[in-house]
Amino acid sequence: xxxxxxxxxxxxxxxxxxxxxxxxxxxxxxxxxxxxxxxxxxxxxxxxxxxxxxxxxxxxxxxxxxxxxxxxxxxxxxxxxxxxxxxxxxxxxxxxxxxxxxxxxxxxxxxxxxxxxxxxxxxxxxxxxxxxxxxxxxxxxxxxxxxxxxxxxxxxxxxxxxxxxxxxxxxxxxxxxxxxxxxxxxxxxxxxxxxxxxxxxxxxxxxxxxxxxxxxxxxxxxxxxxxxxxxxxxxxxxxxxxxxxxxxxxxxxxxxxxxxxxxxxxxxxxxxxxxxxxxxxxxxxxxxxxxxxxxxxxxxxxxxxxxxxxxxxxxxxxxxxxxxxxxxxxxxxxxxxxxxxxxxxxxxxxxxxxxxxxxxxxxxxxxxxxxxxxxxxxxxx
Ligand SMILES: *Cc1c(COP(=O)(O)O)cnc(C)c1O
Numbered sequence: 001x002x003x004x005x006x007x008x009x010x011x012x013x014x015x016x017x018x019x020x021x022x023x024x025x026x027x028x029x030x031x032x033x034x035x036x037x038x039x040x041x042x043x044x045x046x047x048x049x050x051x052x053x054x055x056x057x058x059x060x061x062x063x064x065x066x067x068x069x070x071x072x073x074x075x076x077x078x079x080x081x082x083x084x085x086x087x088x089x090x091x092x093x094x095x096x097x098x099x100x101x102x103x104x105x106x107x108x109x110x111x112x113x114x115x116x117x118x119x120x121x122x123x124x125x126x127x128x129x130x131x132x133x134x135x136x137x138x139x140x141x142x143x144x145x146x147x148x149x150x151x152x153x154x155x156x157x158x159x160x161x162x163x164x165x166x167x168x169x170x171x172x173x174x175x176x177x178x179x180x181x182x183x184x185x186x187x188x189x190x191x192x193x194x195x196x197x198x199x200x201x202x203x204x205x206x207x208x209x210x211x212x213x214x215x216x217x218x219x220x221x222x223x224x225x226x227x228x229x230x231x232x233x234x235x236x237x238x239x240x241x242x243x244x245x246x247x248x249x250x251x252x253x254x255x256x257x258x259x260x261x262x263x264x265x266x267x268x269x270x271x272x273x274x275x276x277x278x279x280x281x282x283x284x285x286x287x288x289x290x291x292x293x294x295x296x297x298x299x300x301x302x303x304x305x306x307x308x309x310x311x312x313x314x315x316x317x318x319x320x321x322x323x324x325x326x327x328x329x330x331x332x333x334x335x336x337x338x339x340x341x342x343x344x345x346x347x348x349x350x351x352x353x354x355x356x357x358x359x360x361x362x363x364x365x366x367x368x369x370x371x372x373x374x375x376x377x378x379x380x381x
Contacts, residue, residue, distance in 0.1 A: 002312070005352045005365065006314050007316045007351070008183050008352070008353065010187065011187070013243055021037075025231055025232070025235075031230060037231045037238055041056065042056055045193060049168050049170050050167065050170065050171070052171075053196045053198060053202075054195055055207070055210070056193050056228075056229040056234070057192045057194070057227045058190065058192070058226070058228060059181065060086065062227040063177045063194045063227070064177045066206055066225070067153060067175050067194050067206070068153070069094065069209055070209055071153070071174060071202065073094070073124050074095070075097070075122035077091050077097070077126065078101050078118050079099070080101060080110040080128065080129050081322045081338055082103045082319050082323075082341045082344060084319065086179075088323045097122075098127075099334055100324060102337055102338050102340050102341055103344065106275075107131070107135070107136075108289070108344060109131055110126075111340070112136070112140040112141050115141070115144055116144055116148075126144065126152050128154050130169065132289055132350075133159045133286040134271065135162060135164060135281055136154070138172040138173070141173070151173075153174055153177070154172065154176040157179035157184065157192075158185075159286070161185070161186065161282075162282060164279070164281055175196040177192065180193065180237060187236070187237075187240060188229065188234060188236045189236050208222055209225065209227065210224065211226070211227075212225065246355075251284075251285035252283075254285070254357050255288060258270070258351065259273070266297065267296030268290050268297060268369070269290065269293070287353060288350055288352075289348050290348070290349060290350075290351060292304055293347065301317070305349055313364075316349065316350050317348070318349070319345060320345045322338070351365060
């Protein structure tokens with residue numbers, strides 16, 4: 001294929017729909033600070049995410065950062081090393097020590113059975129990540145948090161709209177962060193949100209923190225920052241929310257095509273969507289991670305990665321390196337007992353997945369993978 005196939009491509013609403021929506025801003029001139037679109041988006045997201053409260057932010061990272069501040073989390077936080085840089089940075093930049101817990105082999109989320117042994121007197125919270133939109137064992141995590149009086153936060157950047165039965169995942173723990181970055185399933189160009197159950201204290205702390213601590217024309221109650229979402233982003237969110245159902249359906253078709261073409265290939269493991277379905281999980285098809293077992297496949301993740309590049313296919317080694325191997329974190333925090341996380345991180349890649357990816361492109365990607373198998377087995381004969 002001459003065309004480059006990138007790992008993702010941002011969705012956009014119809015140009016005319018966005019333009020018609022933002023046209024109003026030329027009349028009102030209300031461009032940010034709790035505008036009309038901002039209010040409407042919060043309302044719509046509460047419904048979509050089945051969340052009692054939604055606070056919008058300029059980006060997902062800021063939402064997480066301010067949530068940590070609002071909940072006065074400090075000391076040590078048990079978290080996962082298998083995530084995007086943002087999760088850990090949010091802790092470290094708040095002078096918190098991340099204590100890394102291993103992950104589960106089946107869904108790549110924090111291993112809830114290994115959390116308790118890491119709790120010390122300094123532990124104040126658990127920060128779990130619904131990696132690739134796969135759902136953590138929320139019930140168990142909630143029990144641990146209650147037993148030890150810890151806060152429970154979720155980085156749900158990948159998990160927009162994921163549900164368990166009729167329950168949104170936002171009802172678990174103290175808060176769930178969502179990222180609305182351009183590359184996510186649902187986006188506002190840049191943006192983010194916190195979803196949480198009714199909690200007036202948290203809500204009012206967050207509102208102060210994201211608006212310089214200002215509570216009135218002559219009243220500044222505390223130091224704060226600028227974490228507000230503007231009206232152009234909120235308008236993008238409103239437009240994208242309208243097409244989301246369709247976008248996720250298209251993603252699902254792409255994922256099912258991948259499964260059809262790759263599931264019987266030895267040495268490659270995909271997310272078990274059937275198992276999710278049995279648990280009542282409604283997926284959002286946000287990423288397509290594959291785990292390559294080099295012994296069975298006859299080639300490594302890195303070999304496949306380089307090979308696909310020669311075919312104009314650009315997956316991502318998402319998440320590699322592991323957070324503990326970042327230059328800035330190496331030898332600083334606990335690195336032992338992370339065998340599963342290390343195993344997965346060294347063998348994972350996410351294949352191209354977006355709503356407009358054509359099924360013949362999926363076929364081309366899978367044929368290319370199979371092509372490497374054939375090349376390798378010819379060599380071995
Ligand atoms: C995208 C992402 C973030 C950060 O969100 P931004 O909106 O880009 O600030 C945090 N955590 C994870 C897991 C992400 O994928």
